[in-house]
Amino acid sequence: MAMTAPAPTGERQDFSAFLRPARDGGRAIELLVKGARCAACLSKIEREMKALPAVAAARLNLTTGKLVVEFEPGAGDPSLVLERLDKLGYPATLYDPGKAAQVRDAEGRRLTFALGVAAFGAGNAMMFSVPIWAGLFGQELGPATRTLMMWLSAVIGAPCAIYAGMPFFESAWRSLRSGRANMDVPISIGVILTLAISFVETVLRGRDAYFDAAVSLLFLLLIGRWLDHRLRASARSAAADLLALQAPSAAVIGEGGVERRTPLGEVAPGDVLIVRPGERIPVDGIVAGGASDLDKSLLTGETAPVRVGAGETCQAGALNLSGVIRLRATARSEDSAVAAIARLVEAGTQSRSRYVRLADKAASLYVPVVHSAAALTFVGGWLLGLGPREALLRAVAVLIITCPCALGLAVPAVQVTASARLFRRRVLVKSGAALERLAEVDHVVFDKTGVLTEGRPQLVGAAPAATAMAAPLARASSHPLAKALAAAHPGPTALAEEVREVAGQGVEGRIGGRIARLGRADFVGVKGASRTETELWFGFEGDTKIRFVFVDRLRADAAATVEALKARGLTVEILSGDVASAVEAAARAVGVTAWRAGLTPTEKSNAVRDVTAAGRKVLMVGDGLNDAAALAGAHAAMAPGTALDASQNAADLVFSGEGLGAVVEAFDVARSARGRALENFGFAALYNLVAAPAAMLGFVNPFVAALAMSGSSLAVTLNALRTGAGRRA
Structure with a gap:
């Protein structure tokens, strides 16, 4: 449905049916704004919207084109918003994701x-x-x-x-x-x-x-x-990929205990849901019955599954690994943890769109100066005795020779060249201004799991005979550590028989006619065992128990990368959702003294924001869903190619390979690109200082002006080709 201007008679259309609840009892409407491209457009639209009566807030996202206007409780007229947008030259329609995609x-x-x-x-x-x-x-x-x-x-x-x-x-x-x-x-x-x-x-x-x-x-x-x-x-797909982690429907228990599949958007707080193994938690809720292990690595970055039971909280997006649980919903899908992260990602992208490039700043002076010079040339030439035709030719020559082609290419040519060089070194640059921001970075934040480490639990210190005994039972389990144990014994192995999975504890089955268990220490029969590392226990009934320890190995060049960044004057910090002991060990191994563990996605995002508020320029390197909001809010962001799609989309640069050297490589090329861009701006300024007076005095006709303009663009492009030249991967 298109949102059109009010009728000339003064009648305004009623859009109250499209208002949704907002903060503090107010109402909000979402619009798709067309034609907004730059930070100046954003600033003007938001300022004009906030000046309207009863408007409490207005937020425009340049990436998606969505404008959210919030009204004070019991007040506000959406048709006034339309009317003002139309006068500003930005036509609007009611926001529909499908319609927005069609427009784009x-x-x-x-x-x-x-x-x-x-x-x-x-x-x-x-x-x-x-x-x-x-x-x-x-x-x-x-x-x-x-x-x-x-x-x-x-x-x-x-x-x-x-x-x-x-x-x-x-x-x-x-x-x-x-x-x-x-x-x-x-x-x-x-x-x-x-x-x-x-x-x-x-x-x-x-x-x-x-x-x-x-x-x-x-x-x-x-x-x-x-x-x-x-x-x-x-860039638009980052928040969409996050929301895609939510299940499209949920199994709701209705009257008489009848189970029915319900669209996710219709699940209300208080509804009781059934979540089976292999399914994701659809909405935030509290366990009302049953117990299970949840894989929350995408939400928190913690490698070990988390056991939940009656009365404990579950967050949307976590993967149910083992048992069937009943969940009492405490929030709607749009208020879930995943949706909150998606909003943080969108807010981060929004703040990045405010980054004003140097070319835009130059334009604020360039436009009036050049137009004034051309007008002065025409009027002055006519007054000094030139005919109208000759005076107009001189004015046109001024406009042609000072056409902002070189100024417009000064940054894009460098960005394209730098992006191509990094692509050959297996680094994909996704954002036009990413290299500009990366060159300004002075503080680097690493996630631990999947970034400093390989993100794959590996069995350590186990005898081949022990893994051979446990492999039949490990292959029957979907637990991440059980899979790592099974992978440590690659030979052919028969599956255990009569396998039974105990929620939150482990698996039990028969191997060679004997009952065996694999899982937690107390489940296997080990009393009083201290759990200091990620581990599994295995044992036959009435026999000796075997402990399997797993570690997530550091990337081979993690320490060298941290040292190289420090050598370039950057400070380094680790922010992780993993347990403190694992984070501390990783920080000590790579030479980082500043680290924090057990952080939620919001806490990570807030930590990056706090460092930014202190005047630092932050580079965030992360790979999980719990990193997506921090990636979006950082000054610059990088993610490995193995990262979650949402994190890759929230990042400015994506690197492949097993090493972290690409982080240093990208930083070096970004600094080189900044130097070339500033050189191009300097050349463009010098060119205009020489060319404009020559055209005004009649030394340059429009033909020569066109050649000079093309030559300036060529010079800028050739200088851009020097970006990152001679650097080794």
């Missing part, structure tokens, strides 16, 4: 088609421009032939430039309507004036036409716009 897909197809049209126009218009250039340098080309070539260039180049420039023209118009000027304004004015002066020169049988220059400029800029769209698309 349509935008992607439009950019792709515009890019193809620009490529076609640039190549074919150039085909007719080359003979004109040859004629200017003394080759035989008659006036009639030159005019014909100009018309052919116009027939191909002008329509392509108009179509390919529509994304920039529309953005510039919205910007001007809202009383500001973005980078698309000078691009649009430059392209339109270039086409206009080219048509005038063609009609008057002049010597110069620049249809090819206009469409070529748009082709280069559309490449950057398309890449930005793709990067946003990859």
Whole structure:
């Protein structure tokens, strides 16, 4: 359902049916906003929404396009929100994830088609421009032939430039309507004036036409716009992947004890659910009956399964390993632990979208200065005796030669080059501004399990004969430690018979006619055993018991990576959800003195936020669901290729392989990229300081201006190719 502007008669549509409960008894509405691309758009929309009567809060996520407007209790008119958004130039509809995806897909197809049209126009218009250039340098080309070539260039180049420039023209118009000027304004004015002066020169049988220059400029800029769209698309899936960990339905026990499958969204607090082994906990709740082991590694990072019984709390997203439990729901699906993490991820992505690139800062000065210079050139030339045509040519030359192509390519060219170099070294860069932020990092936070360690429990110190005895029973269990025990004996092994799994304790079965048990110490028959490490016990009834110890080994280069980061002036910390003894041992082994254990996802995210509030720039390296919110909230984020999909999507960079050296490699390349980007900005500034006065004084005509503009872009690109050159993986 589209949300449209109020009727001219003053009647406003009633959207009260689409309001949902919000904080403190208020109500909220979710809208899909179109056309918001930059931090300036975000700031303006949120500021204008908060200025409306009875609006308590407004939050826009640039990545998803979703605007959440919260109203005070018993007040607020959603139609006013629509009306204000329409006046600002940002049309809105009621937020529907499916509709939002369709809009984004349509935008992607439009950019792709515009890019193809620009490529076609640039190549074919150039085909007719080359003979004109040859004629200017003394080759035989008659006036009639030159005019014909100009018309052919116009027939191909002008329509392509108009179509390919529509994304920039529309953005510039919205910007001007809202009383500001973005980078698309000078691009649009430059392209339109270039086409206009080219048509005038063609009609008057002049010597110069620049249809090819206009469409070529748009082709280069559309490449950057398309890449930005793709990067946003990859970032949008982080919160969606987290919510996908929730089961689509739940088994609810109704009246008379009848079990029925109920959509997750319809589960209410107080409902009693049945959760069987192999299923994930659908909503947060309290165990009302039964006992089981839960795999909470995705939520907390703790490697060992956690036993739960009657009266204990379970969080959505945990995997039920062994027993059937009855769960009394305490929250709806949208209020579950997984949903809370998803909101933290979205908030982290939102804060990252506020990062203002250096090019945007330069644009705030660039736009008025260049336009003023072009206007001054036209007026001054006319007053000094030049004809209107010659004065306009000089003004157009100023706009062309100072076109922000080099400025616009200064950062993207470096990012593309650095990303390509890191990709060859098995590091995928997913965010356009990730390298900028990574270069600013001064504090590194590592998760333990799966990052500093391999994330795979391994059996240590066990005799082959012992593993051979326990393997038949271990192969009959789905417990992670039992699987590791079975893997330690790769030879052929028959499964135990009459296997029975005892929830929260272990498994029992017959091996060679004898009863055997594998699991906790007291279950196997060992009394008073102290449990200091991850372990399993095995034994035959009435026989000696065997203890199996498991460890999660550190990555081979973990200590070297920490040392290399310290050598570069960075401080290192470990934040983990695992038990204190395991975290302390890992920290001591890699040389880290600052560490914290037993942290929940929210506590990890808060810890990163606290360090950031203290003025530090944090790089978070994590792999689990419990790391996703911290990854999203950090200044920069990295995840291994073995990480959960949600964590990979929340991270800026993903690295593959068994080592951590990619973290150091990415940091080095990021710092190199920052240096090249600053050099490009310096060159762009120097170029404009020299080129603009030359065009204003008439030393440069539009043809030479187009060559100079292209040359500046080429120089910026060639300098970008030096990023990370000579560094070893």
